[in-house]
Amino acid sequence: MFLEERQTQILTKGKEQRHLEGGKASAAGSVSQRACVFCGSRVVLYPIADALHLVHGPIGCAAYTWDIRGAMSSGPELHRNSFSTDLRERHVVFGGEKQLYNALIELIDKYEPKAAFVYSTCIVGVIGDDVQSVCRQIEKLKGIPVIPVEAEGFQGTKKDGYKIACEAMATLIGTDETKEVSPFSINILGDFNLAGELWILKEYYERMGIQVLASITGDGRVKDIQNAHRAALNVVQCSGSMLHLAKIMKEQYGTPFMKVSYFGIEDMSDALYEVAKFFTSPQPLPTGEGLSPSPVERGLGGEVLMERAQELVKDELTRLLPALEPYKRALQGKKAAIYVGGAFKAISLVKALRLIGVKTVIAGTQTGNSEDYKLLETICDDGCILVDDSNPVELSEFVKQTGADLFIGGVKERPIAYKLGIGFCDHNHERKLALAGYEGMLNFAREVYETVCSPVWRFVK
């Protein structure tokens, strides 16, 4: 039943010598669960709440991405609207530049946003619209940054869209210097404030005495992003989407970065400790010549950061661990299948599941690369099936083979899992349940329990 050319993208750990291949283009004709470049850039940028997000193309792309992630904002909510140039046949024939120009003017006049992002969809390049020039004209006329996001869907995968989004944001960074910045400042990269997760993380860091200068992009603001180059450190989650921006900032501004995950106890605690450590140890200079003294060494009074981090972790764990116990008992020995967007998410999930007694038997992603998969492989147990860019036929076959009790995935996998008569957890961007941080871990355990142990599966024949 499996395509021969997909052999390198499927692997059983412990049985084979080779490693899993990632980053391959999907075979034409596959019922792939993957999305496109536009989707990637749209989901990354859209949580910037005081910017305009105008989709230049036929209506579909704007309709399907309308408030696509439920990313929350503590202030303006412009991002939750769907703005489109709604290109029609006449625009395809005669060009859509004028439509774009007028739509932008109408939008900016009405909403007075701080910046505008203009997304090109598949046909924009093909019909020959010069989006860059329209953006430049409007920028001059209206005095706000108008940034083209050239994310034609066919130009690669969703991951390429992340990269384009990062480059779009990079043009904003460094264009303002007016925010007050503490010596212990970080940017949070790669959290989108689903279910208010960013707010949980921000609170942790603030309890430690760290300023979150810019959250990119969850609960994002244009001005914060413009000032982001002035933070001491970039803390990058979901490395798939934001690592590129961290690299750009390192190159352009020397801002160091570290990769973290906020999911599961170990990873969450590490995310706090590592940041505290950063501020107490000397840092390599961006030029590569030796070390610069840390803020602590410079006498800026950050000695307490680590202490506070330890206190915070202790505090949270004292509450969390006993609360997890009953779930752990009930779930002991259950088996999980994971099929998510990025590899880092998968790695965190394997660890978090292990913590509550659940063994991962299938681990797959849509966009992982070969390097990511090596890491995923080391974390998984022997016998675990690893898979890249899978499809419903494969996934349901693997579930049957492994006898998984739980599937963790996104919207398209949910009904398949249910039809197979097993539990399901949404770990994708539609969820409304915070899974980050310590309270997120408890939510996760409860969610796994409530679905795996639901009585409904007993009625399935």
Place this chain on the structure above:
Amino acid sequence: MLLRHTTAKEIDRQALTINPAKTCQPVGAMYAALGLHGALPHSHGSQGCCSYHRSALTRHFKEPVMAATSSFSEGSSVFGGSSNLVSAIETIFTVYDPDVIAVHTTCLSETIGDDLTQIISKANEDGKIPEGKKVIYCNTPSYVGTHITGYSNQVSAFIKFFATATPKKRNVVNLIAGWMEPSDMREIKRLAKVMEARTIMFPDMSGVLDAPLTGKFAMYPKGGTTQADLIAAGDSKFTIGLGAYSTEDACVKLENKCRVRFEVIEIPIGLKATDRFITSLSRHANLPVPDEITEERGRLVDLIADNHKYFYGKRVALYGDPDTLIPLTEFLLTMDMKPVYIVTGTLGKHFDEMMRDLLGEKIPKAKFKSGERADMFQLHQWIKQEPVDLLIGNTYGKYIARDENIPFLRYGFPIADRAGHNFFPKTGYVGATNLAIQILEKLLDHTDRTCPEAKVEWQM
């Protein structure tokens, strides 16, 4: 306040669409193709299109939705998507083994000018299509029409590729289903069965997108119109098209191809539209209306009579697709309600005319709009100018309903945040009863929660 940025004051918009009351053609084609048994819809374009459409349909039906994609790359946009489609056909028949691949295009493949007729007949000549299997196709450029147009184009493709006239006509009536829920189709088939009429319904998503949980994943569920029935549709003696926007084109094509006469009526939503459907089916199947159906009608009238004072004068805003909005508006009027704002992103003279006919004298102040910039932002602005008692439409109405505290009945596509629309019909007399009860519930729940204590109703 999810839509806090919406103001009552209208701005002049020439180019900008805000919060659309429509989406693009391919998702309609994908939906309709799922109503053909054993078919795998195929999206000829970028991967994202297929992913979005599958997600939208999955969220709405809470069912697995299978479809494949040509996965365009940069090369395809330069050299055309022909090789992608040919290798897709090979892959699909090897791995997923459907009976039929139902290809639809996207804005990209249309703009670069891929010629499906040529590509697919070449694939056939080269032996890429196994014996007994079929590849059908339709053109669904996203920049023309809306999702309704895509649905219509897919249904017309069924005629083109299957319907065949033999010298012998059969005493069968074709029922071409416009865009409705699987439950609605099931109900219409039930009515035909009660009448003992021989019918062929297509497309038919019942049994596909409301499948039972069995512990097994079926790529191709049991339901769907069979190829044999679609072929035989050419020998039927009459066709009833349900919904002008989604079925008229197919009716015309079937008449031209197989000389099957037709009548296009509304989707049987509400009392009068169901009357027209029952009358039409009774006449063309040449069968009397059985008492069982007459009694169902009586029960609906009974329900409306019992509650007419609660329906009276309630102002309603609705949005969605024209084939649904026309009979729905009519039904609201039947119940003495006041549909005051009606918006559809699908352009069409028929809608405007019908609205003028329905509303002109009864509610001269009603506002309706179709086509470009007939969006939910417009609707919301009208509501802000003068409020309504009830909002009817798809999930996206939630933003407005929450902000304005309006009772909200979900109807249309997509409904991502509620279940049951594919289980309980809104067509036929039973469906109309279901609909009337749901409206009543929404109105009375709201009143009970918000009215002064003295006005709380303890018995109706």
